[in-house]
Amino acid sequence: TSIALEHGSHRLGKRTDEMMQTWRNYGLGQFIHWGLYAIPGGHWEGKYYGGAAEWIRSWKDMPNEAYDELYKEFDPQNFDPRAWAKQAKSLGAKYMIITTKHHDGFCLWPSEYTDYDVTNSPYGKDIIGPLVEAYDAEGIDVYLYFSVMDWNHLGYRSKLETEEDREAYEGFKEFTRNQLLELLDLYPTTKGLWFDGTWDAAWKEQAAFADKLETEMREKIPGLIIGSRFRPDDYGNRHFDSNGDLMGDYEQGWERKLPETFEDTKGNDWDCVMTVPENQWGYHSDWRGHVKTSFELIEMLVKSVSLNGNFVMNFGPDGQGSIREEETKLAAEIGDWMDVNHEAIYGCGYLDWKKQDWGYYTKNRETGKVYMVVFNRPLNGALRVKTPSKIGLEKVYSLKEPSVTYEPEEVHKDEYFIHLKESKTSKGPVVIVIEPTKEKQQEGT
Numbered sequence: 001t002s003i004a005l006e007h008g009s010h011r012l013g014k015r016t017d018e019m020m021q022t023w024r025n026y027g028l029g030q031f032i033h034w035g036l037y038a039i040p041g042g043h044w045e046g047k048y049y050g051g052a053a054e055w056i057r058s059w060k061d062m063p064n065e066a067y068d069e070l071y072k073e074f075d076p077q078n079f080d081p082r083a084w085a086k087q088a089k090s091l092g093a094k095y096m097i098i099t100t101k102h103h104d105g106f107c108l109w110p111s112e113y114t115d116y117d118v119t120n121s122p123y124g125k126d127i128i129g130p131l132v133e134a135y136d137a138e139g140i141d142v143y144l145y146f147s148v149m150d151w152n153h154l155g156y157r158s159k160l161e162t163e164e165d166r167e168a169y170e171g172f173k174e175f176t177r178n179q180l181l182e183l184l185d186l187y188p189t190t191k192g193l194w195f196d197g198t199w200d201a202a203w204k205e206q207a208a209f210a211d212k213l214e215t216e217m218r219e220k221i222p223g224l225i226i227g228s229r230f231r232p233d234d235y236g237n238r239h240f241d242s243n244g245d246l247m248g249d250y251e252q253g254w255e256r257k258l259p260e261t262f263e264d265t266k267g268n269d270w271d272c273v274m275t276v277p278e279n280q281w282g283y284h285s286d287w288r289g290h291v292k293t294s295f296e297l298i299e300m301l302v303k304s305v306s307l308n309g310n311f312v313m314n315f316g317p318d319g320q321g322s323i324r325e326e327e328t329k330l331a332a333e334i335g336d337w338m339d340v341n342h343e344a345i346y347g348c349g350y351l352d353w354k355k356q357d358w359g360y361y362t363k364n365r366e367t368g369k370v371y372m373v374v375f376n377r378p379l380n381g382a383l384r385v386k387t388p389s390k391i392g393l394e395k396v397y398s399l400k401e402p403s404v405t406y407e408p409e410e411v412h413k414d415e416y417f418i419h420l421k422e423s424k425t426s427k428g429p430v431v432i433v434i435e436p437t438k439e440k441q442q443e444g445t
């Protein structure tokens with residue numbers, strides 16, 4: 001029996017409209033975390049901050065007042081939105097998510113509702129507008145990241161304990177609604193909102209308010225895409241309501257982690273947002289610990305697509321508005337691989353053939369073509385493929401050299417070996433294409 005909810009999930013199953021289909025077919029996105037935190041870049045008064053750079057305000061060694069003054073230094077003379085968009089194009093990103101306001105409350109757009117925004121910095125101009133324009137011009141859809149949690153706003157509360165808290169929070173809720181409707185008015189080509197900072201107890205009491213606001217936003221831009229991280233249900237549950245049904249249009253639970261199996265995804269749409277270092281979203285000038293290679297990031301991308309998800313790789317531009325060289329190098333390496341193999345990513349998703357050790361299957365939703373993305377080449381080069389019965393492997397070739405065809409060797413019923421011919425030196429994974437044919441149903445079999 002299900003629990004009666006007024007503000008739970010409002011839709012069972014996936015959205016099937018055009019805008020959601022477009023979202024579902026992106027495969028690869030670019031996250032951009034940019035703001036005042038890029039100025040200190042993980043250091044303060046010569047001390048190294050070991051946390052996430054965009055959280056430096058919460059560091060005991062950095063006084064809040066000192067952080068809150070940083071807007072007086074924001075003057076990114078190297079900011080070149082067209083260069084960022086061009087780089088994203090060569091990376092092969094189909095959408096981009098930009099931080100309009102992170103937890104610190106500093107707004108990268110000229111907001112009517114606060115003075116804590118770019119217009120009051122030395123830079124003095126809108127950042128979001130030129131980015132939207134530049135990315136739209138490259139044919140890359142723009143989504144707006146918005147943190148509900150706002151350390152700068154006097155009405156913000158993480159929990160509501162006193163009558164004063166509740167009064168102050170009402171003002172904060174109105175401010176939040178005003179800013180969101182303002183963003184949709186200023187940037188009407190945005191395709192969706194990526195919410196963050198919604199885990200506070202105070203926010204989890206706002207089921208009715210959030211539900212009404214989400215409806216208002218969807219009315220303002222029909223088809224707007226909003227994930228599971230925005231609103232709480234009647235009992236404060238997020239991502240999945242008290243009946244276990246998905247809130248919003250896709251699951252936003254995969255932050256710096258990936259599902260392992262299709263069951264982990266519960267059959268929903270989802271995205272994975274991923275940092276290049278272990279845990280830095282905003283610019284940190286001294287990356288420590290493991291920094292992912294393009295090979296690892298491509299594997300995460302392919303794994304995401306193979307499980308019906310989108311993979312969103314994070315970039316953290318520095319305080320002057322430059323993309324750092326490590327990210328530029330990764331964008332080029334991943335872009336080179338995507339130039340050859342994007343057919344296995346764009347418009348592709350889960351294929352229910354039995355997962356094998358050599359890598360991942362993706363299937364093109366339109367053509368039905370099957371892609372074997374090979375990360376672990378068997379020492380004997382023999383890739384095992386188990387197909388459902390009655391599927392023939394007539395046409396098999398590699399995306400890198402389509403003219404080189406493969407003759408699958410049937411070793412058991414519906415089980416084949418495909419003997420790799422690819423040179424061992426290929427930098428990224430090899431992609432083998434199977435154009436499966438439905439064998440004629442033999443009578444009586």
Ligand SMILES: C[C@@H]1N[C@@H](c2cn(-c3ccccc3)nn2)[C@H](O)[C@@H]1O
Pocket residue numbers: 033052054055196255273281
């Ligand atoms: C998308 C990412 N979400 C923000 C975040 C993550 N977290 C967090 C806080 C406690 C536990 C786990 C995650 N807090 N803020 C990061 O700052 C970045 O914006």
